[in-house]
Amino acid sequence: MKFIGTRGEQAVSAAEAVVRGIAEQGGLYVPESFPAVSAEELSALCGMDYPERAAFLLGKYFGEYDGEEMLAALREAYAQFEGDDPAPLVRMDNGMYLLELFHGPTCAFKDMALTVLPYLLRKGCDLLGIREELLVLAATSGDTGKAALEGFKDREGVKVMVFYPEEGVSKMQKLQMGTTEGSNVNVVAVRGNFDDCQTGVKKIFASAEARDKLLERGVRLTSANSINIGRLIPQIAYYFSAYCDLLTSDQIHAGELVDFAVPTGNFGNILAAYYAKRMGLPVGRLLCASNRNNVLTDFFGSGSYDGKRPLFRTMSPSMDILVSSNLERLLFEISGRNAALTAERMRSLSASGRYSVTSEELNALRGLFYADFASEDDTVECIYEFFEEYGYPMDTHTGVAMCVAERFEEKLSKDPKAEKHPMVVVSTASPYKFPQDVLYALTGNDVKDSFKGVKRIHLLTAMKVPESLKAIRYKPILFKTTVPPDKMFAEVMKFVGQGN
Numbered sequence: 001m002k003f004i005g006t007r008g009e010q011a012v013s014a015a016e017a018v019v020r021g022i023a024e025q026g027g028l029y030v031p032e033s034f035p036a037v038s039a040e041e042l043s044a045l046c047g048m049d050y051p052e053r054a055a056f057l058l059g060k061y062f063g064e065y066d067g068e069e070m071l072a073a074l075r076e077a078y079a080q081f082e083g084d085d086p087a088p089l090v091r092m093d094n095g096m097y098l099l100e101l102f103h104g105p106t107c108a109f110k111d112m113a114l115t116v117l118p119y120l121l122r123k124g125c126d127l128l129g130i131r132e133e134l135l136v137l138a139a140t141s142g143d144t145g146k147a148a149l150e151g152f153k154d155r156e157g158v159k160v161m162v163f164y165p166e167e168g169v170s171k172m173q174k175l176q177m178g179t180t181e182g183s184n185v186n187v188v189a190v191r192g193n194f195d196d197c198q199t200g201v202k203k204i205f206a207s208a209e210a211r212d213k214l215l216e217r218g219v220r221l222t223s224a225n226s227i228n229i230g231r232l233i234p235q236i237a238y239y240f241s242a243y244c245d246l247l248t249s250d251q252i253h254a255g256e257l258v259d260f261a262v263p264t265g266n267f268g269n270i271l272a273a274y275y276a277k278r279m280g281l282p283v284g285r286l287l288c289a290s291n292r293n294n295v296l297t298d299f300f301g302s303g304s305y306d307g308k309r310p311l312f313r314t315m316s317p318s319m320d321i322l323v324s325s326n327l328e329r330l331l332f333e334i335s336g337r338n339a340a341l342t343a344e345r346m347r348s349l350s351a352s353g354r355y356s357v358t359s360e361e362l363n364a365l366r367g368l369f370y371a372d373f374a375s376e377d378d379t380v381e382c383i384y385e386f387f388e389e390y391g392y393p394m395d396t397h398t399g400v401a402m403c404v405a406e407r408f409e410e411k412l413s414k415d416p417k418a419e420k421h422p423m424v425v426v427s428t429a430s431p432y433k434f435p436q437d438v439l440y441a442l443t444g445n446d447v448k449d450s451f452k453g454v455k456r457i458h459l460l461t462a463m464k465v466p467e468s469l470k471a472i473r474y475k476p477i478l479f480k481t482t483v484p485p486d487k488m489f490a491e492v493m494k495f496v497g498q499g500n
């Protein structure tokens with residue numbers, strides 16, 4: 001499969017798209033076409049385990065990668081997850097299903113792709129004959145950072161550097177990142193919010209001068225953010241896998257439409273669901289669930305994207321984002337793959353924080369997506385009631401999606417003509433990753449210490465505490481640097497200069 005850029009950049013191979021991360025003019029790589037999965041193939045997938053399902057689907061995009069080797073890499077990636085199934089689907093007593101994507105090394109769904117990306121990148125470099133050292137840069141709202149650090153630490157020929165907003169991540173996320181060991185990792189706090197971090201990293205990528213300075217030192221930049229197609233494609237697999245699990249447990253019949261509710265920030269996770277639909281998975285509605293930073297809810301409501309507004313800190317920090325990067329890929333599709341128009345809209349976004357789609361485009365978007373948001377109070381109430389009723393503790397991000405899904409179903413139930421589908425709510429993090437806020441939602445109690453929160457949630461819910469979170473408790477914090485956004489590149493150069 002070849003990949004083209006959303007702003008008109010030329011087609012490149014899958015390996016090139018992964019290694020470059022972002023296209024030359026700032027566009028994002030998208031597949032030249034969506035490979036189809038036939039009904040027979042879908043039924044064959046159902047007989048496979050998760051790594052096999054993923055290998056089959058990734059094979060459709062990464063044709064130049066060796067299939068056997070890919071399967072081995074996927075087995076290795078998902079062997080790091082706790083339990084037998086990296087993406088179990090759990091039926092809830094409210095009739096919905098939770099797709100638990102948090103059993104990986106860092107307890108959030110980012111692990112689903114970031115345990116695989118190192119292989120895709122390393123192999124991509126081999127295929128392209130690239131010999132320079134790679135520098136993986138990531139901006140993080142908390143979860144990508146740790147997942148990238150874990151994925152790349154101590155890998156040969158790679159350095160990984162993560163920027164996070166000083167005040168924009170949870171204590172546990174900060175601890176997770178700050179305690180990462182490994183000779184090739186660096187973690188830097190940025191004075192600003194996530195959008196400042198993301199803009200800073202994008203600027204480094206867009207700067208020819210920065211790229212040249214790094215190349216002089218034998219270092220090639222690449223991205224671990226969800227702008228990298230190597231993040232997006234592995235995420236398609238769990239939508240197919242969930243569908244298979246519904247089929248094999250006789251919850252649905254072949255061809256039946258299934259809705260997915262996705263807690264959304266950078267629009268990567270939900271975009272993978274849209275890609276799955278384009279590949280032929282019987283997907284009904286995609287529920288785009290936002291927190292109080294509801295720029296996407298407004299966009300799907302009005303057709304105008306307006307990122308010029310204050311960014312609130314919420315208890316679902318991984319969704320505290322005003323510029324959802326991956327929306328560019330959807331805009332490209334919805335405009336009939338009009339690269340000039342997409343480029344124009346993105347120019348307008350960076351100049352004025354705004355752009356609009358046409359009313360035809362908006363109608364098409366509304367046929368695919370349903371968008372809503374949950375306030376902080378709504379989320380707390382939803383987590384509390386869900387636990388009271390069904391005994392299941394959700395994390396704060398999943399709580400946002402569940403709140404939106406429940407409201408959606410309630411609305412449908414009032415409409416006799418409405419067609420109702422089984423609902424899968426995508427659960428993106430372990431409740432233990434946000435222990436203070438989850439404990440507050442469950443009991444109304446505040447605790448200062450994250451691990452006290454973990455202990456109390458455990459006593460209350462009896463849910464198993466992930467080993468990886470237990471392990472960081474007594475580890476030293478190794479990274480303490482904080483910089484303003486305009487000093488990010490200087491930090492990169494410092495890091496690259498080390499040891500040379």
Ligand SMILES: *Cc1c(COP(=O)(O)O)cnc(C)c1O
Binds near residue numbers: 264318
């Ligand atoms: C990253 C993240 C999200 C948002 O996912 P996007 O792909 O950025 O939309 C939601 N929940 C958690 C726990 C996350 O880490």
